[in-house]
Amino acid sequence: MKLGLFGRPVSHSSSPKLFAALGRILNRKIEYEAVRVDGPLSAAVEAARAKGWRGASVTIPFKLEAADLAGGLTSQARAVGAVNVLRFESKLVGHNTDADGLADALRGAGIAVKDRVVMIFGARGAAAAAGWACGKEGARAVRFVNRTAPTARRLARALAKSFPKTRYSAGAAANADVWINATPLGQGDNDESPAPAGLKAPRAAVDLVYGKVTPFQRRASEAGAKVIDGTAMLVHQALRAWEFWDKPLTPARRAEIAEELIEELS
Numbered sequence: 001m002k003l004g005l006f007g008r009p010v011s012h013s014s015s016p017k018l019f020a021a022l023g024r025i026l027n028r029k030i031e032y033e034a035v036r037v038d039g040p041l042s043a044a045v046e047a048a049r050a051k052g053w054r055g056a057s058v059t060i061p062f063k064l065e066a067a068d069l070a071g072g073l074t075s076q077a078r079a080v081g082a083v084n085v086l087r088f089e090s091k092l093v094g095h096n097t098d099a100d101g102l103a104d105a106l107r108g109a110g111i112a113v114k115d116r117v118v119m120i121f122g123a124r125g126a127a128a129a130a131g132w133a134c135g136k137e138g139a140r141a142v143r144f145v146n147r148t149a150p151t152a153r154r155l156a157r158a159l160a161k162s163f164p165k166t167r168y169s170a171g172a173a174a175n176a177d178v179w180i181n182a183t184p185l186g187q188g189d190n191d192e193s194p195a196p197a198g199l200k201a202p203r204a205a206v207d208l209v210y211g212k213v214t215p216f217q218r219r220a221s222e223a224g225a226k227v228i229d230g231t232a233m234l235v236h237q238a239l240r241a242w243e244f245w246d247k248p249l250t251p252a253r254r255a256e257i258a259e260e261l262i263e264e265l266s
């Protein structure tokens, strides 16, 4: 199956390595190409269709443009408001696997959010997916802490409609059971942490940044929290994407493959 990734930049992405390993595990031929998109996403999609791609992953900064471009959205994509997976049919179908991918990653790592207070740093695509996953998993409260306050307030209001039992809010950082970093802080050469000093240590911290130990991860782990980086979410959102392009895996098989892939990428 021919697949690929659209984004800018894409050179740092682990997705080609991940899909090569998935092909080996499943004994399937998967050709996966990472394409840096400098022009409109629509032109990249047309070029990929001409090459016979079945679908594509979509990353920064195209997750909202992909939602606008799609001729149809799955209910998941509509609920999260961002598209990270496209399937090429007669029309272009947009889907979101970041939310389920994060929920799978939390479950796989034994991090419970049910009845817990969660603080999410960031308020755009990844934070929306994280907030959605927390609502679905029954979090008691979710607080968005973001540089641009109105974006966080808008997101909290939107998610409160989908999950009325979870108390969504936006504002300054406060004590919480679980921290989730959904900003790029700590990525690449950046050495900042979104979590201010002086907060009580959480039980667990989840960094969506992967491939390095960031100050966010270090601070939480030194305070005794259970910490995972973004590798598990990366793997799980990719497996869910694969299922959207191919066919569903059983939860047991998905968990087994995820474990192998996380080990391969760690």
Ligand code: NAP
Residues within 6 Å of the ligand: 060, 063, 098, 121, 122, 123, 124, 125, 126, 127, 146, 147, 148, 151, 181, 182, 183, 184, 185, 187, 208, 209, 210, 230, 231, 233, 234, 235, 237
């Ligand atoms: P995005 O749309 O660019 O949003 C970035 C968020 O971070 C925004 O809320 C932004 O605040 C905030 N931010 C950016 N720079 C900041 C800074 N210098 N100081 C404080 N806040 C800052 O990105 P996204 O798609 O939501 O992704 C966020 C992160 O998650 C990225 O690092 C991405 O690689 C990662 N991610 C990982 C996975 C995975 O599978 N592991 C999946 C999805 C995303 P403003 O609103 O103020 O701009």
